[in-house]
Amino acid sequence: MSEQSTKDPREPLYKYVKDHFWSVRNSSAQTLSSTCRQLALGEGGLCWLIKSSPLYSSISCATNMVLIALVLFFIFDAMQYLISSIKYHDLADKYDNEILNKNITTSEELIV
8 A cells, every 4th residue: 555545634734733833832832931931030130139229218219110111011021922822722723623523624724
């Protein structure tokens, strides 16, 4: 029996989903993890710096607002990757299930 006839015809579809959806999801998750680690390290460093300063009591409200804005920036940056990761995970999982159930038979049906 030839190798071509024993191959699953859905294999190119699974490869397309893997290359276009799961890879984006994995990249987003990796970036999210890296961003969260940097955020935690930065917050810890800022807290240590502020608390160890002899001028701690004279830090202005504006400085506190800058620190809060900086933390919010990193939180929103991390949220962007979290949302992207969740959306691509859901989309790739949906396409995998539809391919498994033979609801999708061509790669043209996968393009969103």
